[in-house]
Amino acid sequence: MARMKFLCDAERCIECNGCVTACKNENEVPWGVNRRRVVTLDDGIPGEKSISVACMHCTDAPCAAVCPVDCFYTTDDGVVLHDKDLCIGCGYCFYACPFGAPQYPQKEAFGVRGKMDKCTFCAGGPEEDNSAAEFEKYGSNRLAQGKLPMCAEMCATKALLGGDGDVVSDIYRERITKRGGRPDTWGWDTAYKKA
Template sequence: MARMKFICDSERCIECNSCATACKNENEVPWGVNRRRVVTINDGVIGQEKTISVACMHCSDAPCMAVCPVDCFYKTDEGVVLHNKDACIGCGYCSYACPFGAPQFPSSGTFGLRGKMDKCTFCAGGPEENGSKAEFEKYGRNRLSEGKLPACAEMCSTKALLAGDGDVVADIFRTRVIHRGKGSEVWGWGTAYGQPPQQQSKAPEGKKS
């Protein structure tokens, strides 16, 4: 059984925010909630600036599940961590426990009151029937049941954000690290603009390699 995971390649991310925009558009995320956001580390420091796309990482041992007093979190067969909004009481424990800041609470009513928790679902919906109106209204579109990957990863212009089977995603990232170039070649400038690959040097005539 596949274990769904996200990986963001900081060498490819160009801070275009297409992943965050695609997520909000696909799932009609409530105003004030960002299931996915782009974070820049060492902003403005030449040579040290890195940008990554962050959301729920669907942890194998999710701390949000461990601290929830009403057990509104559950894990699918694919390893996706989902939650039941009908069971959520808005206590906020999950937001304190999550190191990625994934669980968020839209403001509701009087100052200080929390609404139902909302977070990235890996575009896998919720406990309602797959593709139902109730599921979409609470959790967004269930792309996984349609055989598709999350909208954020599919919309990434430089393919910095990878999503899918954790083993496959890890192999793709490992291959990039081994073969990637430097500078513009990190995200394939030569491939995009048809620059010919460097030719291997041939052994001089009369000599056997």
């Protein structure tokens, strides 16, 4: 069984934010919520690198582990989804997520949060596939239509890969092999800089 994964090739990402726009447009994401963001390391400094970040659909998802109402589930494709009817907007998943994926629309005054919203890998949610209810709550269900997430399919430089993890890693491995060496985006030097 395939495990759906995202991978952003930082050597290719040009920070165009096309993935962010494509996601918002495809899923009609409300104002104030970004299911996907582009993060730039060393912005403005020569050699800056950008990566597109959303829910990474963790195999052992910490959001699911901390959810007090157990509203998370993982599909057979390895996509982590949640039931908005159960979500109480407590924010635990936001604190648990290392990628800042869970987002909360502001629904009322005094900062009251609405139901959590996050990337669904364009796989909808626990409603009838491609129904109006599913679209309203979770957005588009492209996987049920035999398509891949809009952000990855729209990526102009093919930096963002999304799909079966095995294929994604094969593509990335081939790229790295042809480029030579290893990407210098990740690693201790990036995290802690040079001493």
